[in-house]
Amino acid sequence: MAAYQPCTVEPHPNQSDWITLNMGPQHPSTHGVLRMILQLDGEIVRQVELVIGYLHRSMEKMAENVRYPHFIIECDRADYVANYHYEAAYVRAVEELAGIVPTPRAQFIRTICLEFDRIQSHLVWLGTYGLDLGALNAFWYGFRERERILDLLQELTGVRMHPNYFRFGGVKADLTPDFERKALALCDLLAGKVDEYESFLSQSDTFVMRTQGVGAMSREMAIDWGVTGPNARASGLDFDQRRDEPYFAYGELEFEVPVRPEGDCYARYAVRLEEIRQSVRLIRQALDQLPQGPVIPAGLEKGYQFLVHPNGEHYAHVEGPRGEIGIYLIGDGTTFPYRVKMRSPCFQNLSVLPELMRDCLIADCVAINGSLDLVMGCVDR
Amino acid sequence: MAPLNHAKDGLGSIVMTTVEDFLRWGQSNSLWPLTFGLACCAIEMMSAQDSDYDMARFGSEIFRPTPRQADLMIVAGTVCKRMAPRIKTLFEQMAEPRYVIAMGACTINGGPYQYTYSVVQGVDKIIPVDVHVPGCPPTPEALLQGLIKLQQAIRSREGRPRPVPFSPAELSEVSRS
Amino acid sequence: MSAPTDLQERFPSAVLQVGALDDGLPLLCVSPEALASIAAAAKELGFDYLACITGVDYPSDDQIEVIYNLYNYHRREALVIKVRIPRGVARLPSVSGVWRAALFLERETYDLLGVHFEGHPELKRILLPEPWVGHPLRKDYDMNRQQFVSKGPQGEDIVSFDPQEGW
Numbered sequence: 001m002a003a004y005q006p007c008t009v010e011p012h013p014n015q016s017d018w019i020t021l022n023m024g025p026q027h028p029s030t031h032g033v034l035r036m037i038l039q040l041d042g043e044i045v046r047q048v049e050l051v052i053g054y055l056h057r058s059m060e061k062m063a064e065n066v067r068y069p070h071f072i073i074e075c076d077r078a079d080y081v082a083n084y085h086y087e088a089a090y091v092r093a094v095e096e097l098a099g100i101v102p103t104p105r106a107q108f109i110r111t112i113c114l115e116f117d118r119i120q121s122h123l124v125w126l127g128t129y130g131l132d133l134g135a136l137n138a139f140w141y142g143f144r145e146r147e148r149i150l151d152l153l154q155e156l157t158g159v160r161m162h163p164n165y166f167r168f169g170g171v172k173a174d175l176t177p178d179f180e181r182k183a184l185a186l187c188d189l190l191a192g193k194v195d196e197y198e199s200f201l202s203q204s205d206t207f208v209m210r211t212q213g214v215g216a217m218s219r220e221m222a223i224d225w226g227v228t229g230p231n232a233r234a235s236g237l238d239f240d241q242r243r244d245e246p247y248f249a250y251g252e253l254e255f256e257v258p259v260r261p262e263g264d265c266y267a268r269y270a271v272r273l274e275e276i277r278q279s280v281r282l283i284r285q286a287l288d289q290l291p292q293g294p295v296i297p298a299g300l301e302k303g304y305q306f307l308v309h310p311n312g313e314h315y316a317h318v319e320g321p322r323g324e325i326g327i328y329l330i331g332d333g334t335t336f337p338y339r340v341k342m343r344s345p346c347f348q349n350l351s352v353l354p355e356l357m358r359d360c361l362i363a364d365c366v367a368i369n370g371s372l373d374l375v376m377g378c379v380d381r
Numbered sequence: 382m383a384p385l386n387h388a389k390d391g392l393g394s395i396v397m398t399t400v401e402d403f404l405r406w407g408q409s410n411s412l413w414p415l416t417f418g419l420a421c422c423a424i425e426m427m428s429a430q431d432s433d434y435d436m437a438r439f440g441s442e443i444f445r446p447t448p449r450q451a452d453l454m455i456v457a458g459t460v461c462k463r464m465a466p467r468i469k470t471l472f473e474q475m476a477e478p479r480y481v482i483a484m485g486a487c488t489i490n491g492g493p494y495q496y497t498y499s500v501v502q503g504v505d506k507i508i509p510v511d512v513h514v515p516g517c518p519p520t521p522e523a524l525l526q527g528l529i530k531l532q533q534a535i536r537s538r539e540g541r542p543r544p545v546p547f548s549p550a551e552l553s554e555v556s557r558s
Numbered sequence: 559m560s561a562p563t564d565l566q567e568r569f570p571s572a573v574l575q576v577g578a579l580d581d582g583l584p585l586l587c588v589s590p591e592a593l594a595s596i597a598a599a600a601k602e603l604g605f606d607y608l609a610c611i612t613g614v615d616y617p618s619d620d621q622i623e624v625i626y627n628l629y630n631y632h633r634r635e636a637l638v639i640k641v642r643i644p645r646g647v648a649r650l651p652s653v654s655g656v657w658r659a660a661l662f663l664e665r666e667t668y669d670l671l672g673v674h675f676e677g678h679p680e681l682k683r684i685l686l687p688e689p690w691v692g693h694p695l696r697k698d699y700d701m702n703r704q705q706f707v708s709k710g711p712q713g714e715d716i717v718s719f720d721p722q723e724g725w
Contacts, residue, residue, distance in 0.1 A: 022713070025467055028416045028446040032423070033464060053685040054464040055420055058497040060670070061694055061701075065496055073493060080421035096581055124424065143431035150428075160428075161421060161518055223606050223631065226659025239631055312580035315610070315627055315638070328612045328625065339695075341612040343627075351662040377420050380461075380685060463687050465725035466709030498694050498701060499686065501725045 015039075018046060021362075025054045029132045029366045032376030034350075036365070043361055048354040055380040063340035068094060069168070069305040071340065075327075076162040078342060079378035081124050084110075084117040085320040086342075086378075087166040092247060093316035093329040094168050098308050100300065102248075105293040106170030111249040112183065112286045113153070113165065114318075115279040119190060120149045121321035122272045126197060129269070129370040133210050135201060145193050152182055168308050170296035180287050187280045194276050201269070211265035215356040215368035218263060225355070226348035229323030231372055234271040235263035241319035253285045265371035272373075275321075309333050315343075322346055322373050346378040402536075408452070408478055409532040410440040415451035417471065419458025422485035422518045426457045429521035439528055448474040453531075454508075455524070459487035459494060460501045472508040480535070482527050483510045486517040493517065561603050561630075561637050562586045569596055585638045593641055594651040594677075597626075601656050604630040605637055608657035611664060613671035615696045620645050622673060626653070643673070645696075652678040670695040687715030 024035035033054035039047040059074050066074070075086040088110060095102060102110075123142040130138020150160040155176050157163035165172050201207050217227070219236040233240065240257040242250040258274035260267040300308070310331035317326035323345025330339040349372045356368050398406075418426055429436045430444070445451040448471045460468060472481070483504050486492035491502035504510060511534065514527035562584045566573040572592030577585045588596050605628040612625040619642075626639040643650060652675035654660040664675040665684040672693035675681055682688060687707055692699050706724030708716045718724060 025464065026415075026417055026448075026471055028444075033419055053461075053683075053687070054467075055459065055461055056463065056499050056685040057420075057459055057461065057494050058499050058694065062494070062497060077421055077493070080424060124427075128427075140432050143428060144433070147428070147431065147433045160520060161425065220606075224658045226608055226657070226663075237631065244634060314579065314581045315583065316581075317609070324609060326610055326627070328610060328627070330614060339612070339614045341610065343610040347662060347666075348659055351659065462705075462707040462725055463715060465707060466715075470709070496701070498699075498704065507725055 014041065015046075017041065023365070025051075029369060031128060031370065031374055032379075034369075034374065034376055034379075036353075036369075038357075038362070038365065040362065045357050045360055045362060045365060048357045048365075050350065050353060052350070052376070052379055055376045057377075057381065059381045060340055060342060063337050065336060067306055067335050068308055068310075068337060071337065072166060073162070073164055075342075076164060077377065078344070078381055079320065079322070079325070079346070079375050080161065081375050082117055082121045082321045082325075083162055084113045084165070085318055085325050087163075088114060088248070089316055089318045089320075089325045089327045090329075090340075091166045091168060092318065093314050093327040094308060094310055094331075096316055097310035097312050097314040097329060097331060098168070100169045100297065100308070103170050103294050103297055104249075104291045105174075106295045107249045108286050108290045109171050109175060109295060110166065111253070112283055112290075113156070113163075113171075114248070115282045115286070116149050116153060116183075118321045119276050119279045120146045120153075122276050123149075125272060125321075125370075125373045126201075126269075129373075130201060130207075132366050132370045133207060135204065135207055138197065138201060141193075141197060141200075145190060148186055148189065152179070152186055155179065155182070167296060167300070168305055169300040170294070172296075174295045180290070183283060183287055187284050191277065191280050194273055198273060208266065210363070210367050211269060211371065214265045214360065214364050215371060216262065216264040217352065217356060219261075221352070221355070222263070225352040227323065227352055228345055228348065229320065230271045230275060231268055231323065231349055233257065233259045234267035236261040241317065241324065247318060249286060249289075250282075252289065253282050255282050255285075265367050268371045268373075306335070309335060317343065320345055322375065322378065323349060342381050344378045344381060346374045346376075350374055350379055405536050409535040412439075412441050412453040412480065412528070412531070413443050413445050413451050414441050414453040414455050415448050415471070415475070416444045416446050417454055417456060419456070419460065419464065420487070422457035422487075425518040425521055426455055426484065426524060429524045434521040434525060436525065436528065439525065439532070441528065448472070449476065451475060452478060453480050453482065455482045455484050456488045456504045456508075456510075457484040459485075459492065460504045460507065461499050462501055463499070465501050465507050468504065468507050480511045480531055481508055482512045482514060482524075482531060484514045484516075484519060484524055484527070486515060489513050489515060560584065561600070561605070561635065564603065565596060565599060568599060572596060579638055583636050583638050585640065587640045587642070590641050590643050590650055593639075594653065594656075596639065597653040597656045600628060600637065600639070604632050606657070607631060608653070608659040608663070611660060611667055613667040613673055613695065615645070615671060617645065617697045622648050622671060624650060624667065624673060648673040649676060650674070651676050652681075654678050669693070672696065687717050689715060689717040691717070691719075 018039045021038045024030040025033040035051040037049040075090045076083045123146040127139040127142030157165040217235045222232040222235040238259045255278045258271045311333035313330045315328045326343030328341040332338045488504040494500040512527045512531045562576045575587040607629040609627040614623045621642045628637045669683040708724035
């Protein structure tokens with residue numbers, strides 16, 4: 001039996017010569033309110049202390065004081081770049097605990113929304129990552145396509161961000177009449193655009209030099225630190241919940257899961273680009289197989305959502321663009337949840353950052369931080 | 382500003398105005414914002430900069446990372462108590478004339494976060510705000526409208542007097558109320 | 559043999575209950591003293607991924623329950639371990655030596671619920687400022703008594719109950 005080993009930090013020989021440099025909480029490259037206190041030995045980063053909590057909006061406390069349908073709004077705002085995924089995790093938790101079976105059409109609509117959400121989240125990441133590393137054009141190109149996706153989702157849900165679209169048992173409203181044609185046209189557009197992004201990033205010597213070999217993370221390290229999503233798949237972990245523990249309509253769709261063994265920033269970038277291609281493939285299949293029928297079960301429309309009072313404990317998780325988004329829900333049969341724990345992928349991805357930044361250059365800090373795709377709303381909740 | 386007098390033969394034009402109006406015109410058309418996104422509204426602020434909405438045509442092309450080179454602070458996102466002193470420091474580091482746009486419901490009065498222990502109910506409890514842009518989040522067009530309103534307020538003589546600075550005593554009085 | 563029964567055989571006195579959560583996930587309720595050894599044994603069995611640590615306050619039982627969600631990528635199976643500790647003396651051994659993912663998760667549980675994890679290398683608040691008083695996710699946290707934050711000369715957070723001294 002392995003003995004219990006507490007973790008220790010060894011002191012460094014010339015620690016008295018180190019300089020303290022503060023990055024954040026207001027910094028263009030920290031992607032939100034993250035504060036990193038760097039201990040520098042010349043140009044090399046020896047230690048990083050992370051300070052978070054600048055966006056702690058006490059969502060878990062609010063969950064105990066708002067009714068079940070109202071918490072969907074809070075979930076939107078947790079990871080504000082991947083709104084639909086947090087909604088999906090919460091709605092899944094409540095449904096599976098309360099025994100609600102979603103309608104088949106709603107499952108496919110949810111899958112389409114989630115995949116468009118994944119693409120636009122990766123485009124935000126691509127734009128800001130290129131911006132951080134000096135490839136400013138990545139910002140303009142990435143956000144240009146993202147606007148097309150948001151236009152389509154705005155037709156469906158009414159807003160560009162914070163859609164409040166998923167409901168227990170289905171979705172709020174059916175697809176607009178023109179949605180399928182426009183979605184297919186958008187898929188055709190996006191498939192070619194990924195090649196365009198590769199043409200100016202993957203073939204840019206500066207980008208490749210700044211990302212290859214930087215911030216390498218092994219598979220064992222990723223699992224031990226709880227890193228999930230594209231960050232873990234870029235380190236060789238071949239697990240994607242959509243394929244391995246399918247939910248919604250993913251069990252009926254075919255796609256590939258990109259996995260790379262290197263674990264450096266370039267691998268994380270390559271995995272995300274390939275995921276955009278696979279998401280387009282998933283959307284096309286889902287549109288093709290979309291069944292007819294209602295989008296919400298009878299007896300759960302509108303105000304009847306407030307009559308859903310689950311009783312018991314359940315952990316539901318989905319594969320978000322940043323990793324495993326989980327909701328541990330404890331309901332006691334009353335109008336308000338007893339406890340909602342939001343398992344945040346960015347919180348875990350962030351925890352490995354000091355290890356990745358050990359003994360790197362200051363300029364690499366920006367590359368590593370950006371490659372992990374952190375959203376501080378998801379970290380701090 | 383007095384209307385432009387175009388010579389009919391296109392040899393040039395002469396504009397008669399006051400120095401103050403000329404300065405206000407220049408300031409309003411070159412507001413450089415600070416990169417200060419806190420939460421969700423920051424994503425919409427980034428969308429306002431992209432080629433679809435293009436904040437650059439209003440003069441706000443360059444987002445400065447340091448407050449010492451910026452003259453507009455767009456507070457985009459929820460203001461938490463832990464971040465509040467840092468917002469005040471950043472505002473004080475900006476040189477006059479400086480302006481603040483409070484973007485989003487959270488910065489106006491706390492937004493959806495009314496029953497919390499860690500959210501400040503509005504950024505005007507910390508710094509004086511020139512323009513409030515409502516929405517959760519406001520669309521990029523709403524932010525651009527807020528920017529235009531700020532430009533109009535700067536150009537008009539009825540706007541908040543500029544460039545008279547707030548004294549520290551006045552500022553602490555305003556921010557505590 | 560399934561993981562919960564395997565662990566129950568190895569630690570008969572420490573495992574209090576073997577069952578399933580409402581969603582069918584295998585569940586193990588253990589005593590607090592044996593948590594560290596059971597964690598190490600679970601990792602040996604292949605549960606190398608710690609997904610989540612949830613702390614729940616049950617003032618009616620005068621207990622806090624800490625729930626560990628584990629996963630085995632190799633065999634694609636999950637395991638939930640629950641531990642109950644008294645609210646007054648909320649102490650647990652840290653599992654951060656077994657799974658590094660616990661480093662941040664335990665700090666969060668300490669911050670919001672007040673559970674002390676013995677053996678954690680850096681147990682301090684993570685989401686709230688260090689001088690904050692109280693643990694907000696406890697059911698008896700007084701939401702009417704607001705605390706206000708300001709900044710000291712070295713950039714450290716200062717927290718007080720006086721609204722004039724912060725925001």
